[in-house]
Amino acid sequence: MKQTWLTSVALTLCGSAAVLAQDSFQAGWDAARSKQAPGVEFMLSTDKSKYYLGEVIPLTLSFLTTQAQTFATLPAPRTSGPSPWEALTLDPDDSQPAARMVQGGFAGSGPMGNVQFLSPEQPSQNTVFLNDWSPIHKPGTYRIYLVSRRISQLTEPGLPAMELRNSNNRTPLELASNIIQIEIVQPPPQWVAERIREATATLDAPPQQDPEMQSHAFQILRFLDTPESASALITHIPEEYTAETYPVTQAILNSAHWEQVLPQMQQQLNAPRQPINETFLKTLTELSLRKKLGRLTPPESQTPEAQLRWQNVATQRAHQFEEQQASLASQLLAALPKKTPEARSQSRETLIRLAVSSATTPPWADAFLAEMIADFHSLTTRQQEDLLSSRWYLVRRAKILPILLEYYASPPNSPSRSIIDLVVQRIYELAPDQGRQIILKELHKQEDQLLGLSTVMMLPDPVLPELHEVFLAQMARGGSPPGHLITRYANGDILPAVKARFLAFVAELDRQKLPHCTHPLIFYFLKYDPDFGRQQLIQSFASCNYQSIVNGIDPLGRYAMSSALESIAIEQLPSGIVGIKRGAAELLGRYGSKAAQKPLWDTIEYFRNWWKDREADLQTPIGEESRILERTLASALGQAQNWVLDSRGLDRLHSLCSSKECRAFVQDWIHKTNGAIAINYSDIPPQPAFFVAQYSVRGTAALQEKLSQFPAGSRFRIEDTPSDRTAHLRAAVESALRAAGHRLEP
Known part of the structure; x- marks a missing residue:
């Protein structure tokens, strides 16, 4: 059948x-x-x-x-x-x-x-x-x-x-x-007109509709290729990186009516209700260039000479494209005040993206950024956040400090916590004294603090006794004591009051039979009453896994660390429970002193002996937890914050790997330290991130500390093309290398 x-x-x-x-x-x-x-x-x-x-x-x-x-x-x-x-x-x-x-x-x-x-x-x-x-x-x-x-x-x-x-x-x-x-x-004219009307209505509808309907509407307009359908397409050009971006732009560029479309697109650039996205601007740039210079045709043959001639022409065309795009961006900037709020918001985003994607600051960018800064209060939350984070390099040298100070002093109703944090972090970067006063002001508040923990804990002071009265008053009101801030800024002078409030709080949780894991005050006690802190931490093991304890340290970072905590972590390395062993190794790698190296070496050697001749079992699902432990141990030794491994140490670590994954990433670390050591960076609030070989640190002070751990005279290279975007980070790296007595190679 x-x-x-x-x-x-x-x-x-x-x-x-x-x-x-x-x-x-x-x-x-x-x-x-x-x-x-x-x-x-x-x-x-x-x-x-x-x-x-x-x-x-x-x-x-x-x-x-x-x-x-x-x-x-x-x-x-x-x-x-x-x-x-x-x-x-x-x-x-x-x-x-x-x-x-x-x-x-x-x-x-x-x-x-x-x-x-x-x-x-x-x-x-x-x-x-x-x-x-x-x-x-x-x-x-x-x-x-x-x-x-x-x-x-x-x-x-x-x-x-x-x-x-x-x-x-x-x-x-x-x-x-x-x-x-x-x-x-040949279709009847009324059929064509009806198809265009239906497709346009679909594209004008709210974006929540079925994506397949939108895709079909774009197909109708693309395939008709009439002057009317092409006109409808240019007012609905999709954002970049959507499924429709390429076919729609190709339909416009290859349309038989592109010369009729070009003046319409130029008019839309200035139209009050027309949002201009990046795809629109690039398409208009290409058509404008084609009108002036003609199409860029393929090489006339495949000979090396013809290919080289074409490459030279294409390179020149790329420069001409940038110049034409800059000219159109300037026109768009001039048209912004006349656009509706929605169209202006999207058009602004386009100009920001163009500025970000340029290796050097475009000629129109200064005027645009001045307008953006002046209008900071009216930007969308997303635009404000992007401007102060991933696009900060564009405005950090502009006169944005007064705007940020004004924003903090008079925030909008129901302000975004993330925006307020970014504003204060950037104030602290631009004007450390003013930023410090703002953070201290927030720390002295009894309630309704505007800032998050990552911001109020930015100050470099090891302790701030002036905050003791604030902490005592907050604890007197009952409830959970401010454990993170006490651990970060208090010294032992208020230990009795802190211990009394903590015990009362835990007793109340026990009375209500509520679970409680590792309270941040445990790390305070480990500093100033080690026996009591140890007792509380060991009790936490009963209700918390060790990994959750490590995670509880994260907001405090190195300020949670103490000699007592390091001793406990070292004691737990031989534990028969993999989770506890892994958490201890992670803690020691992040925050441990050089004294932690030998216990970590002993642990990974024990691991190697345990799995010797059974490496195949380690690759099975049963060995997954142990493979994760091995990775943690290797990272604790080879990516530690407070020491670096030289070539002999990395070779030793490689020889102790039992799994192929471990051997692969340690081999990669060895490769990164051969010759001049690579440095990368990224401007990530609240402090920039620096990557030195396999090590990562946050902030220029941590970078200087990490570089000081390498032997004097070590050779480094910066893996970044010089640009306006990262000039301040490059300068910070160069300064830190000079201070550490190292050499920077081209």
Whole structure:
């Protein structure tokens, strides 16, 4: 029955092909068809035989077989256009070279994806659109067939599914589809107008609608390619990095009406209600450049001389593109005040992105940033946050300090905590004395503090006894004592009061039978009453895993560390509980003194002896927890905050690795320390991050401390292209290297 069904479908769809004249198109199909493997068929179909010019033309690709577990299929591409697995032949070929994506040849190998059996019960199907593959520009009768390399035949039928990805188990096939014939006719004007109206209404609707409806609306406008559809497209150009960005921009750039569209786009640049995104500006830049200079055509030949000439022309064209884009950005900046709030917000975002993506500050950026700073209060929360974090380098040298001080003094109703934190962190960076006074003011508040812990704990003071009265008053009100701030800034003078409040708080939790894990005050007690602190920490082991204790230290960082805590962590390294052992190693790697090195070496040596000759077991699911422990131990030694391993130490660590993962990342560390040591950086609030070989630190003080751990005269190199964006970080690295007596190589 299955064979009969397959044959009938083939005859139905191929019937028209049997009477076609034996021309070159037919000869090509005959040659491709002669290579067919028995038992599998590639069928091509459409939903009708007659279409209007510019109408969406779907092609359904079906792969069928009569034999189970004999053929495998690669996944259908996630695109409605050209596929890397198929080549299309159209007769007559009406496609324009500039618009053609794939025609007459395979695009490449494509992604492997999830190879599956081709099942007799369920054909493998997907739909593509002829308009994307080979656009048709005039009425007529057209013939089409495809050749596919998606299907392969198994070398051994019945192989397990898990073996399908191994290409040695499959032989690729080249399958030719049947021929289909379609007629393209001129559409009535009212039909075209109605399609444009429907598509525009869909794109104007709220964005919560079905994405497939939006995609179809874009297809309608792209494929019609009339002056009216092109005009509708330019007012709906999608943001960058969406599924529709590339096809829409290509439709505009390759439109037969691009010269009519260009002045309309120039008008939209200044239109009050038109938001200008980055895609719009880049498309307008390309069309404006084309109007002046013509299209950038491919090299006339593949000779080295022709390729070099073309490369020089392309390089010059890229510079011209930047200049033209800068000119249009200046025009957009001038148009901002006239745009509606929504259009102005999105257009601002475009200018910010252009400034960020430029290696040097664009000529229009100073005026734009001055406008942004002056209007800081009216920016969206996201724009404010981006400006003070990832885009801070753009404004840090501008006159933004008065605006930030004003914002802190008069914040909006229900201010965003993250914005207030960023504002104060940046004030502290630009004007440390003023920032310090703000943080101290917040610390002295009994309640309604505006700032988060990461900000109020930024001050470099080891202790601040002036806050003792504040802490005593807060504890007198009952409830949970301010453990993080007491541990961070208090000394032992208020120990009796803190201990009394802590015990009362814990007793109340016990009375209510509420769980309590590691309170941050435990780390305060370990500093000033080690015996009591040890007692409380050991009790925490009963209700908390050691990893949660380590996580509880994170907000305090090194200010939670004490000699008593380090001793407890060292004592726990031989624990038979992997979680406790791992937490202890992580704590010692982050905050331990050099005295922690020997216990960590002893622990990883014990680990190596335990797994010796059983390394294969370590790679099984049963060994997963132990592999994580090994990684933690290796990181504690090789990425520690308070010491560095020299080449001998790294070689020793590599020799003690039991898993291949451990050997791989330690080998990478060895590679990073061969020759000049690489330094990278990133401006991440509240303090910049610096990466020295495999080590990472936050803030310039920590960078100086880390560099001082390397032998004097060590050679370093900065892995960053000099730019306005990171000039201040580069200067900080250069200064720290000089202070440590190291050499900076180009």
